Amino acid sequence: MTKTLALLNDKRVRDVAYQVAVVVGLVGLTVFFVRNASENMVKAGIASGFDFLWRNSGIDVPFVLTDYTRADTILGLFWAGVANTMLVTVVAMVLATALGFLVGIARLSSHWLLSTLAGAYIEFVRNIPLLFFVLFWYFGVIAALPAPRDSVSVFGVAFLNNRGLTIPLPDAPANFRWALAAILLSWLAQWLVSLWARRRKDRTGQDAPMLTIGLVLIVLVPVLAVTWASLATRWDIPILRGFNYRGGFVVIPEFVALLAALVTYTAGFIAEIVRGGIQAVPHGQVEAASALGLRPGRTLRLVTIPQAMRVMIPPLTNQYLNVLKNSSFGAAIAYPDVVSLFMGSALNNTGQAIEIIAMTLAVYLVIGLAVSAFMNWYNARIALVTR
Amino acid sequence: MTIRLLAATAILAASASLASAQQLAPSPTLDAVKARGNIECGVHLGLPGFSFADDKGEWTGLDVDYCKALAAAVLGDAKKVKFTPTSVQQRWPILQSGQVDLLARNSTITFSRNASLGLNFQGINFYEGQTFIVRKATNAKSAADLDGASVCVAAGSTEEKNASDWFLERNLKVTITNFQKNDDAIAAYDAGRCDAYTAGVGALAGQRVKLKVPGDHIILTQPISNDPQGPVTRWGDERWQLIVRWVLNGQIAAEMLGVTSANVDQMKASSKNSEVRRLLGAEGNFGAMMGLSNDWMYNVIKQVGNYGESFERTVGMGSTLKLERGQNQLWTKGGLLFTPPFQ
Numbered sequence: 001m002t003k004t005l006a007l008l009n010d011k012r013v014r015d016v017a018y019q020v021a022v023v024v025g026l027v028g029l030t031v032f033f034v035r036n037a038s039e040n041m042v043k044a045g046i047a048s049g050f051d052f053l054w055r056n057s058g059i060d061v062p063f064v065l066t067d068y069t070r071a072d073t074i075l076g077l078f079w080a081g082v083a084n085t086m087l088v089t090v091v092a093m094v095l096a097t098a099l100g101f102l103v104g105i106a107r108l109s110s111h112w113l114l115s116t117l118a119g120a121y122i123e124f125v126r127n128i129p130l131l132f133f134v135l136f137w138y139f140g141v142i143a144a145l146p147a148p149r150d151s152v153s154v155f156g157v158a159f160l161n162n163r164g165l166t167i168p169l170p171d172a173p174a175n176f177r178w179a180l181a182a183i184l185l186s187w188l189a190q191w192l193v194s195l196w197a198r199r200r201k202d203r204t205g206q207d208a209p210m211l212t213i214g215l216v217l218i219v220l221v222p223v224l225a226v227t228w229a230s231l232a233t234r235w236d237i238p239i240l241r242g243f244n245y246r247g248g249f250v251v252i253p254e255f256v257a258l259l260a261a262l263v264t265y266t267a268g269f270i271a272e273i274v275r276g277g278i279q280a281v282p283h284g285q286v287e288a289a290s291a292l293g294l295r296p297g298r299t300l301r302l303v304t305i306p307q308a309m310r311v312m313i314p315p316l317t318n319q320y321l322n323v324l325k326n327s328s329f330g331a332a333i334a335y336p337d338v339v340s341l342f343m344g345s346a347l348n349n350t351g352q353a354i355e356i357i358a359m360t361l362a363v364y365l366v367i368g369l370a371v372s373a374f375m376n377w378y379n380a381r382i383a384l385v386t387r
Numbered sequence: 388m389t390i391r392l393l394a395a396t397a398i399l400a401a402s403a404s405l406a407s408a409q410q411l412a413p414s415p416t417l418d419a420v421k422a423r424g425n426i427e428c429g430v431h432l433g434l435p436g437f438s439f440a441d442d443k444g445e446w447t448g449l450d451v452d453y454c455k456a457l458a459a460a461v462l463g464d465a466k467k468v469k470f471t472p473t474s475v476q477q478r479w480p481i482l483q484s485g486q487v488d489l490l491a492r493n494s495t496i497t498f499s500r501n502a503s504l505g506l507n508f509q510g511i512n513f514y515e516g517q518t519f520i521v522r523k524a525t526n527a528k529s530a531a532d533l534d535g536a537s538v539c540v541a542a543g544s545t546e547e548k549n550a551s552d553w554f555l556e557r558n559l560k561v562t563i564t565n566f567q568k569n570d571d572a573i574a575a576y577d578a579g580r581c582d583a584y585t586a587g588v589g590a591l592a593g594q595r596v597k598l599k600v601p602g603d604h605i606i607l608t609q610p611i612s613n614d615p616q617g618p619v620t621r622w623g624d625e626r627w628q629l630i631v632r633w634v635l636n637g638q639i640a641a642e643m644l645g646v647t648s649a650n651v652d653q654m655k656a657s658s659k660n661s662e663v664r665r666l667l668g669a670e671g672n673f674g675a676m677m678g679l680s681n682d683w684m685y686n687v688i689k690q691v692g693n694y695g696e697s698f699e700r701t702v703g704m705g706s707t708l709k710l711e712r713g714q715n716q717l718w719t720k721g722g723l724l725f726t727p728p729f730q
Contacts, residue, residue: 045505045622046483060551060563062537070551142578162579163537163562242535243525243582246560253580254564334566334575340542344476344567348543351479351504 037354052350053078059345061336063252074346081338082363088255088337089324089367092262096323097316099263100270105300107275118271125268130326133265138257138333145253148244157237158248165251166238170229179229183222190217254335262323269319277312278304309382317375321368328364338363411678414626416488417461425467428454429487432472432570435593436702436710437493437513446470450491452697453512453618453635455690457489460634460683465690474568475541479504482621489631493590495545495614509632511617512694513702514714514723515587516610517546520595523605525582530611534559539572539581541565546585549612573597587614592708613714630677636726637684640666641693643717643726648692655685666729673729694724 007013041048053075060070061080065087068080106118145162146152152160158167170176190213197208238248281304289299331340338360347356420426430438430450438448446468455465471487482490483505493515494500496508519538521527527536530553540547542565554561564581566572573594576584586594591606598604618635620628641647644663646654655667664670667688668681675681691697698715699705716722 041505043623044483047503058548058551059565060547060561062562062564070555139578142575142580147579243533244535244537244562246535250562252564331567332571334539334542334564334571336565340565340567344542345547345565346543348476348479349499349548351500353480 047352050355052352061341063255063336077346078342081336081341085327085337088258089327092259092323093320095263096266096270099267101274103267103271104274107271108278122268122271125265130265130329131332133261134258134329134332137261141253141257159238159245163244164253166245166248168235168237169249170233171236172233175229175232179225182225186217186221190214254333257333258330258335262326266319266323273312273315277308280311281307310384313375313379317372320371324368325364412626414624414678416624416627417678420461420488425469426454426458426461427469427471427487429471429473429478429481429490429492431492432474434590435596436589436706436708437593447701449513449697449701450493452691452701453491456638456687457634459686459690461679463686475543482619490619493616494619495616497545505622507620507622507628509618509620509628510635511615512635513589513616515589515614515616517549517585517612517614518588518610519583519585519607520591520604521583523603529607529609533561533583536582537562537564539564539566539576539584541569541572542567545614550585553611589702589710592710596707626678634687637666637687638694639724639726640729641688642695646688646693647696648688651685651688662729
C-alpha cells in the first residue's frame with residue numbers, strides 16, 4: 001500500500017503516466033474519428049479506402065517530369081503532381097534567395113537611388129496578396145507572348161510562344177547520365193583538392209593554384225561533358241505543324257508564371273530578413289574589419305554575412321516553408337501540381353475526399369519537415385561555438 | 388370465441404391506428420426544408436442559360452427553373468429557393484455533406500458517380516453533347532481537325548476524360564490543360580492560352596456570351612459524347628428523392644399533356660383527361676402520397692411553367708443562347724424526353 005502511494009508520489013512515474021495518458025487519448029481520438037467517418041461514409045454510399053490509387057487515371061497532364069502517361073494509375077498521377085510541386089518549390093527557393101539577397105543588400109546600400117528602389121520593391125511586394133501576383137504573371141506572360149505561328153525562335157531549335165517554351169529533347173538520355181556522373185565526380189574532386197590544399201597551407205603555408213584547378217574542375221569539365229553528350233545524342237527538334245510545335249519538351253507558361261510569382265513575392269520577404277540579419281551584426285565588427293584594412297566588399301563577405309547568417313537562418317526557414325505551401329497557388333492557373341492534379345482531377349473522378357486530402361497534407365508535411373530538418377542542420381553547423 | 392373476438396379487436400385497433408397516422412416514410416430533408424422555409428439548391432457558379440445571377444442577384448436558367456419548380460411543389464412558392472453556387476470541385480462534397488438539398492448543376496450522369504459517390508441522379512433535364520469552341524481563324528470544322536491543338540478544360544469534369552479518350556482513340560495528339568474552374572479555363576482560352584475550350588454544346592453556348600468578342604469564335608457542331616444531365620440527390624431519404632424525381636417528370640408530363648402556365652387554371656377546372664386531373668390535383672391525392680399538398684404540380688406549372696416553357700425561356704429561342712430543342716424535344720416529336728405516366 002505504502003509502496004503504491006510512494007509510486008504515485010514519485011514525480012518521474014507521474015510524468016510518464018501523464019504522457020502515456022495523453023498518447024493513449026490522442027490515439028483513441030484518432031481511431032474514433034476514422035471509424036466514425038468510415039461508418040458514416042459507408043452509410044452514405046461513398047466509397048472509401050485506398051484501392052482507388054491503383055485504378056486507371058485517364059487524365060492527361062501537360063507537364064510531366066516522371067514517366068507518367070494517361071494509361072498509368074492514379075498513384076502515378078499523384079507522383080507526377082508531387083514531382084511538379086517539388087520542382088517549382090526548389091527552383092523558387094533558390095532564385096528567391098538569390099534575388100532576396102541582392103535586394104536586401106541593395107536596401108542597405110549607401111547609394112540613395114538603389115536603396116530607395118529596393119525599399120519600394122519590398123514595400124510593394126509585401127503588401128500585395130500572392131494570388132494577385134500569380135494571376136498577374138500568368139495573364140501577363142500569356143498576353144506578352146506571341147501565338148505559335150509567330151513564335152520567337154532561339155537559334156532555330158527552341159521556340160517561345162504562348163503555349164510555352166518548346167526545347168529540343170534528347171532521343172536517348174544515356175549520354176547525359178554519363179555527363180552528369182562526370183560533372184558530379186569532378187565537383188567531388190574539386191572539393192577534395194580544396195580540402196587538401198587548405199590542410200597543406202595550414203601545415204606548410206604554401207598556396208596551391210586553386211583558381212586554375214577550380215576553373216578546370218568546376219567549369220571546363222562540365223562544359224566538355226555536356227558538349228560531348230549533346231553532340232553524341234540525336235535530338236528531337238520541335239517542328240511547327242498545324243496548331244503548334246511538335247516534339248521536344250515544353251516548359252509551360254503556367255510553370256514560368258508560378259515561378260516568377262513565387263520568386264518575386266518571396267524575395268521581398270527574404271530581402272527584409274537579409275537586411276535585418278546584417279543590421280543585427282554589431283557595427284563594431286565592420287569598424288574593426290575596416291581598421292584591419294579590409295575593403296567594404298570583403299568586409300561584407302568575410303565578416304558581416306557569416307555572422308548575419310546565424311540570425312537569418314530561422315526566419316529564412318519560415319520563408320522556404322512558405323514557398324512550399326504557396327506553390328499550391330499553382331492550382332489557380334492550371335499548373336499541374338499535387339493540389340491541381342490530385343486534389344482537383346483525381347478527387348473529382350474518385351470522390352474520395354478524405355483519403356486524397358490526407359495524402360496531399362502528408363506530401364506538404366513530409367517535404368516541409370525535410371526542409372526544416374535541413375535548415376536546422378545547417379543552422380547548427382554555422383552556429384557560434386562558444387567555448 | 389373470446390379469443391377470436393380479442394384477436395379481431397386487436398387487428399381492428401391496429402389497423403385503425405395505422406390508418407389514422409400518416410403512412411409516410413420519414414423524410415428528414417423534406418422536414419428540414421419545411422422548417423427552414425426554403426430549398427437550398429446547389430447550382431453552377433455562373434453559366435448563362437443554366438444558372439446565372441444577373442446584376443440584381445436574380446438567378447435565371449434551366450437548372451434554376453428546376454429549383455424554382457421544386458420550391459413551388461414543396462413550399463407552394465417558387466421564390467423560396469436559396470442558390471448555392473458551386474465549382475466543379477465543390478459540388479459533390481457540398482451535396483454529400485448535406486449543405487444543399489440537391490444539385491441542379493448541369494452535371495453529367497455517370498456510372499462511377501452513381502456507384503461510388505453516394506449520389507442518385509433523378510432523371511434528365513438536359514441532353515448535353517460535348518464539343519469544342521475554337522477561333523474561327525483556325526478553320527477547324529470538327530474535333531478531328533484539332534490535331535496538335537491545346538485544349539483548356541475544367542479539371543475533374545467528365546469533359547476532361549472524354550476529350551482525352553476521344554483523341555487517344557483517333558491517335559491525335561492534343562495537349563489538355565486542366566483548370567480548377569470553368570471560368571478560369573474559358574478566360575485562359577480567351578487570352579490565347581489554348582486553341583479550344585471543351586464543354587457541352589449548351590454550356591459552350593452559355594460561355595460564349597462571356598468572351599471578349601463572341602463573334603470570333605465558333606462552336607463545333609458535331610458532339611464527341613453524350614452527357615445526360617439532371618438533378619442530383621445524395622443516397623438515403625427515398626421520399627425526398629421521389630419528390631425531386633417526380634417534379635421533373637411532372638414538368639415533362641405537363642408539356643406532353645399540353646398544360647401550360649397560361650391554361651393551367653382552365654385545365655384544372657374543366658379538363659376531362661384523367662391524367663391531367665391527377666397531375667394537377669383535381670383527382671386523386673398524388674401530392675399527399677409524397678407528403679406534399681395535392682396542388683403541388685398546379686403550383687409548379689402556374690409559377691414556373693412546363694418543361695418546354697422553361698427551355699424556350701432559358702436556353703431556347705426566347706433566350707440569348709438560341710439552342711434548338713434537338714434531343715431535348717419530347718419523344719413524340721423526335722426527341723428523347725420521356726416520363727412515366729401519372730397513374
